[in-house]
Amino acid sequence: MQPYEMSLARAAEEIRRRRLSPVELVDSVLERLERVEPQLAAYVTVTADRARESARAAERAVAGGRPHGPLHGVPMGLKDLIDVAGTATTASSRVRAGHRANRDSTVAARLTAAGAVLVGKTQTHEFAYGLTTPQTRNAWDPDRVAGGSSGGSAVAVAAGAATFALGTDTGGSIRVPSALNGVVGLKPTYGLVPRLGVTSLAWSLDHVGPITRTVEDAGLVLAALVGHDPRDPAGPAADARPDRRPADEADLTGLRVGVPVNHYFERVDPEVERAVRRAVEKLEALGARPVEVEIPMTRYIQATQWGLMVPEATAYHERSLRATPELYGADVRILLEAGELMSAGDYLRAQRARTLMRQEWARMLADVDVIAAPTVPLTAVRAGQESVTWPDGTVESVSDAYVRLSAPANITGVPSLSLPVGRDREGLPIGMQLLGRPRAEAVLLRVGHAYETVGPARETVVPERETVVPERETVVPARESAPFA
Numbered sequence: 001m002q003p004y005e006m007s008l009a010r011a012a013e014e015i016r017r018r019r020l021s022p023v024e025l026v027d028s029v030l031e032r033l034e035r036v037e038p039q040l041a042a043y044v045t046v047t048a049d050r051a052r053e054s055a056r057a058a059e060r061a062v063a064g065g066r067p068h069g070p071l072h073g074v075p076m077g078l079k080d081l082i083d084v085a086g087t088a089t090t091a092s093s094r095v096r097a098g099h100r101a102n103r104d105s106t107v108a109a110r111l112t113a114a115g116a117v118l119v120g121k122t123q124t125h126e127f128a129y130g131l132t133t134p135q136t137r138n139a140w141d142p143d144r145v146a147g148g149s150s151g152g153s154a155v156a157v158a159a160g161a162a163t164f165a166l167g168t169d170t171g172g173s174i175r176v177p178s179a180l181n182g183v184v185g186l187k188p189t190y191g192l193v194p195r196l197g198v199t200s201l202a203w204s205l206d207h208v209g210p211i212t213r214t215v216e217d218a219g220l221v222l223a224a225l226v227g228h229d230p231r232d233p234a235g236p237a238a239d240a241r242p243d244r245r246p247a248d249e250a251d252l253t254g255l256r257v258g259v260p261v262n263h264y265f266e267r268v269d270p271e272v273e274r275a276v277r278r279a280v281e282k283l284e285a286l287g288a289r290p291v292e293v294e295i296p297m298t299r300y301i302q303a304t305q306w307g308l309m310v311p312e313a314t315a316y317h318e319r320s321l322r323a324t325p326e327l328y329g330a331d332v333r334i335l336l337e338a339g340e341l342m343s344a345g346d347y348l349r350a351q352r353a354r355t356l357m358r359q360e361w362a363r364m365l366a367d368v369d370v371i372a373a374p375t376v377p378l379t380a381v382r383a384g385q386e387s388v389t390w391p392d393g394t395v396e397s398v399s400d401a402y403v404r405l406s407a408p409a410n411i412t413g414v415p416s417l418s419l420p421v422g423r424d425r426e427g428l429p430i431g432m433q434l435l436g437r438p439r440a441e442a443v444l445l446r447v448g449h450a451y452e453t454v455g456p457a458r459e460t461v462v463p464e465r466e467t468v469v470p471e472r473e474t475v476v477p478a479r480e481s482a483p484f485a
Contacts, residue, residue, distance in 0.1 A: 105197025179431025
């Protein structure tokens with residue numbers, strides 16, 4: 001196994017035992033990145049010189065008996081909405097051309113303090129306002145979408161071009177690309193991870209969280225991110241750093257797994273449904289008890305999600321949209337302009353619906369420990385595909401399909417963990433999400449980690465034969481500090 005193929009937990013153990021140096025690990029990841037990046041376009045900016053310097057510093061600290069913890073010397077990618085001092089935050093948009101952050105975001109500062117090594121800023125759907133990240137290719141099939149908006153982060157982790165990455169999630173933007181690329185994505189409880197210094201899409205729905213190769217890795221990253229930041233008004237009122245690492249044991253005796261009887265298995269590809277139901281059976285074999293649950297207020301999910309997100313996004317972009325509308329991509333500009341047509345009454349009705357939905361979800365979650373459901377209703381579609389037609393004749397846009405099953409966790413603010421549970425007949429990854437009570441990330445990590453002990457064997461990273469393909473003209477190559485629309 002090459003160093004770039006290692007999970008975070010394994011790499012950390014090898015570094016701790018001095019069988020692997022941070023320099024060797026970072027060099028391996030950078031070499032892998034250089035091979036696959038021209039075909040995948042996962043990065044906006046690659047900070048190779050900075051990464052090697054940080055790796056040498058980490059190596060000296062470890063040699064001197066001063067390790068910082070499991071992230072020390074481990075290479076990461078940060079979604080290009082996350083500020084790093086002196087580095088461009090482009091949001092993958094021409095609107096941000098020439099922008100450089102003056103200071104680190106809270107999450108970047110915390111990861112740096114933990115010793116993580118930045119290898120670059122990853123691509124996002126422009127300003128995170130989309131579910132495909134069109135400039136980035138899927139790690140398993142370059143003719144298919146990466147998912148969004150954290151597509152670059154998920155592809156980098158899946159391809160071995162980062163050991164872990166951070167994404168943001170407003171309607172599914174961590175979990176959707178994680179599911180489509182066969183990696184683990186965690187959207188924490190709303191407010192648990194500070195968002196200071198992170199470009200907003202919709203402030204009342206935005207979350208920051210890790211994308212990793214294993215559930216254990218997600219817990220390691222989350223532990224470095226959580227904690228009170230008084231500058232983030234959405235954060236917890238007091239500092240709290242419970243152990244976020246999953247237990248090693250796989251016994252789930254007595255744990256109640258909610259299996260939805262509505263919404264989450266409606267208009268879902270049969271292969272996706274079968275894979276998720278098989279995964280639930282594996283949890284049952286570990287001692288969990290399946291409990292049927294009815295998802296409340298499903299008819300209001302789409303209207304509430306869009307009723308909150310669209311006006312909040314438009315408010316954020318109000319000045320630049322009026323000053324330089326031509327710099328936005330057409331899809332994002334149309335959505336931002338649509339937000340100007342929404343009334344205050346529409347926004348307030350969405351707020352009321354969210355309040356009621358949170359109350360009903362709290363009642364439902366009182367009867368189960370987690371809910372298990374598909375992350376997305378279908379695997380990665382081909383690039384350029386705009387809609388999907390379901391067997392009942394329903395035609396749904398690809399974006400609406402991908403956000404449909406992930407949006408409830410953003411509206412209610414509950415944590416959600418997506419993990420791979422197999423592949424379809426074309427070899428494309430299938431994801432299952434686990435949803436839980438607010439601040440119950442430890443339970444989700446425990447269940448996800450238990451599943452990984454009995455789940456289908458899978459490669460640590462996508463085999464190179466499946467990532468390296470002839471370059472197409474539509475690919476925008478990554479380059480130092482270059483903004484892309």
